[in-house]
Amino acid sequence: MFQLGKTIVSEDIIEKDFVCNLNACKGACCIDGDAGAPLEAHESSILKDIYPKVKPFLRKEGIEAIEAQGTFIKTEEGELETPLIDGADCAYVIFDEHNTALCGIEEAYNQGEVTWKKPVSCHLYPIRVKDYSEFSAVNYHHWHICDDACQLGKELQVPVYKFVKEALIRKFGEDWYAELEKVANTMTK
Numbered sequence: 001m002f003q004l005g006k007t008i009v010s011e012d013i014i015e016k017d018f019v020c021n022l023n024a025c026k027g028a029c030c031i032d033g034d035a036g037a038p039l040e041a042h043e044s045s046i047l048k049d050i051y052p053k054v055k056p057f058l059r060k061e062g063i064e065a066i067e068a069q070g071t072f073i074k075t076e077e078g079e080l081e082t083p084l085i086d087g088a089d090c091a092y093v094i095f096d097e098h099n100t101a102l103c104g105i106e107e108a109y110n111q112g113e114v115t116w117k118k119p120v121s122c123h124l125y126p127i128r129v130k131d132y133s134e135f136s137a138v139n140y141h142h143w144h145i146c147d148d149a150c151q152l153g154k155e156l157q158v159p160v161y162k163f164v165k166e167a168l169i170r171k172f173g174e175d176w177y178a179e180l181e182k183v184a185n186t187m188t189k
Contacts, residue, residue, distance in 0.1 A: 003135075004179050007172065012140035013160045014184045017153030018126055020163075024148035027101025029125060030093045032145055036081035037090060038121040038128075039072055044080050046116050047071040050105070053113045057094060057104040065091040082119065092118075123167035126160060159184070 001008055039047070048071045055063060062085060069083040069091070083091040094104045105118045117123060126149070128141040140160055142150075153163065161168065161180060169177045 002183060004176060004183070005172075006134070007136045007138050007176070009138040009180070009183075010140055011187065013127055013138065014180075014187055016140050016142075016150070016160050017156075017158055018146070018149050018160045018163050019153040019156050019158050020146075021148040021152045022100050024152075025145055026099060027093070028145040029143070030101040030103065030122075031089045034087065035075070036073065036084050037119045039080040039082065039119050040121075041080065043119055044072040047082075047105075050108070050114045050116060054092070054105050054108045057107045057111075057113075058092065059094055059104075061085045061089075062091040062093065062104065120167065120171050124164050124171060127164055127168070129171065 001010055003009070051066065051071045055066075058066070065083050065085045071083075072080050073083050074080055085091055085093075089101070090103075092104045093101045094107060096102055103118050103122065105114070105116070108114045109117045121128070126141050126143070126146060128139050130137045130139070153160070161184060165177065168180070
């Protein structure tokens with residue numbers, strides 16, 4: 001672990017390799033698990049605002065889940081998440097012609113309908129950020145469904161932090177990322 005500003009960062013994000021391999025996993029992270037995507041407080045209002053523009057991209061089941069539960073939910077622990085369809089798929093998930101799970105929000109973004117790509121927690125994956133009162137913990141999350149992504153990352157020699165560069169900059173800023181690169185360069189020499 002090392003500190004960058006108000007973050008405590010796991011060395012795993014530098015030492016581990018990762019490149020999403022949708023051909024292998026079919027977007028399992030959007031449909032497996034028992035919770036929706038974690039949301040930051042301000043993202044809940046964004047979801048509410050953009051839902052009318054995202055709705056045409058969603059599946060019937062997703063629309064029904066969102067209209068029954070809301071554009072986001074609050075867990076018993078007070079955490080904000082995307083709603084699920086029958087406790088499984090994220091309500092915002094869609095499928096392409098190869099039955100690969102994709103994000104309906106991101107599809108609306110790609111089509112120019114909205115200016116928000118998707119929840120930052122999704123964009124950052126496999127990095128998970130846990131906010132505490134004085135700092136944020138930045139950790140690599142290993143999930144067996146991503147073993148193919150780890151293998152592809154290793155083949156291509158792409159460390160986690162480089163794979164999620166855009167998302168890290170979105171979350172922490174250009175200066176933070178530049179400092180991370182300096183640390184990575186000293187660690188890999």
